[in-house]
Amino acid sequence: MGDVTSTLDPVSTTPRPDRAPGVPPSETRVLPPLQIGPITVDTPVVLAPMAGVTNRAFRTLCREAGASQGFDPGLYVAEMVTSRALVERNVESLRIVTFGDDETPRSAQVYGVDPATVGAAVKIIAGEDRADHVDLNFGCPVPKVTRKGGGAALPWKRQLFTDIVRAAVEAAEPHGVPVTVKMRKGIDDDHLTYLEAGRIAESLGAAAVALHARTAAEHYSGTADWTAIARLKEAVTTVPVLGNGDIWSAEDAVRMVRETGADGVVVGRGCQGRPWLFADLAAAFHGAETRVRPGLREVADTIYRHGELMIDYFDGDEGKGMRDLRKHMAWYLKGYAVGGETRHALAMVSTLAELRERLDALDLTLGYPGxxxxxxxxxxxxxxxxxxxxxxxxxxxxxxxxxxxLREAELSVSGG
Incomplete structure (x- = not known):
């Protein structure tokens, strides 16, 4: 994956230590392993579900990066699946909750506004052994979700929130599948719900709660309020509390847990076009200073592998795979001196051969731009x-x- 700030090569096959010589692991680890019900996550890092992004192809890249440092990787959550679509056996929804043979543990996120439908969807996932962990989406701020009372808007209706979490936990419990809750601070600063929602989720048997430290009104603007994560950690005392928002580097993640007391972090936009961020995170949480700093050649190799994985994800449909890959180009090339015309051309590729040709035309000697x-x-x-x-x-x-x-408002489309 390219140059690093230490002398260790993160893609070398040479065995690498996971701590400084002679120093016990307890003295170098930033946090202990994360416990989500029966699941132990050695590196307390979670890939946030992102519509149109965290499909199996991208999760594979992130997981491989996290494991490249010699540590067990974190938890990688699939795109959101809507409860109604899953209950109706929608083809795309079933694809979303289909995992690779090497994905362990398998993690799915469910969205819904009707307790019975959410419970039925979770029963399908848990009862048919489609995932090892289910996360509930109460954090989405986009209008198509909130205007139906879903996502970040839903915890305002406390009984509805309670009924949905209870239905999910009861559906998953017989199968030993833990259910977690991801949420925002609330609708806006005058309608905050996260402390109450966190306590309710904890009391109903949720295995963990995660907070994106913004309101729905803030969307992704401004600066995440990490002090809210600290307050949630004080309120929820028997299950892990995870922090989300403005984690752009491994150093950000370590700073968040030290400032808030969070038991782990959830990383979303910070890894877009940077699956190698999970290598940095794995190293940092185990007390190592290794950081991946890829040159353009390594970035190009990652883009091409992403393309191959996308085609495989779409059952060999090259056109569909390439179209889905296009959105990632600007993220991958951020900061690299490749020129606007080249960026545009890469964002229009339609075949794997064309992708290879355009990548090979780059100045692959360019190093990491800092x-x-x-x-x-x-x-x-x-x-x-x-x-x-x-x-x-x-x-x-x-x-x-x-x-x-609300029952009529259940979304019927999953993912992007």
Whole structure:
């Protein structure tokens, strides 16, 4: 994966120590292993589910990077699957919860607004041995979700939130599958729900709670409020609390856990176009200073392998695989001096041969560009008024009319 800041090569087959010579592991590890129900995650790092991004191909790259440092990798969550689509046996939804033979543990995320449908979806995942862990989505801020009362809007209706978490935990429990909850601080600063929701989830048997330390109104703008993670950690005391938001480097992750007391971190946008970030995270949480700093040749090799994996993910459909890969190009090439015309051409590739040709035309002698390749990815946007069902904020309770509308509002499309 290219140059690193130490003398160790992260892709070398030479056995590498996981700690400084003569120093016990307890003195070099930043955190102990993460325990999610019966699942032990040696590196307390979770890949956040991202629609259209964290399919099996990208998870493979992240998992391989995390394992390249000689440590057991973290937990890699698939794209969100909607409960209704899964219950209806939608082909794409079933693809999302189909994992590779080397994926252990298998982790799926479910979204829904109706307790019965969510419970049925979790029963399919757990009962048919489709995943080892289920995460519930209460953090999505996008309008198509919140305007139906889902995602980050849903915990405002405390009884509905309670009923959904209970239904999921009860459906998964007979099969030994832990259920976790991922959420935001709330709808906006005047409608915060995370402390109450965290306590409810804990009391109902959720195996962990994760907080993206922004409100739905903030979307991805501004700076994540890590102090909220610390407050949640104080409120939830019997299960792990994970922190999410503004982790762009291994150093950010270590700083978050030290400042908040979190039991682990959830990484989303920071790894887009940088699957090797999981190599850095694995090293950092085990007390090693190795960091991956790939030159353009290593980046090009990763892009090509990503393309191959995408085609395999779509059952050999080269066109579909390449189209899905296009969105990743700007992230991969961030900071590298390749020129706008070349970036555009790579974002339009339609075949693997064309991808190879365009990658080979790059100046593959270029080294790592430093900070220009790091930091935020994509568009953070600006704060915006959340789209909510009419009258949603009038009461914390869910009346019969809203309940009926929610059942009809279950999304039928999963993933991107």
């Amino acid at each position: 900070e220009d390749a790091e930091g935020p990815r994509g568009r953070a946007g600006s704060p915006k008024q959340p789209h909510l069902p009419y009258g949603w904020l009038d009461s914390r309770d869910l009346d019969a009319e809203f309940e009926a509308r």
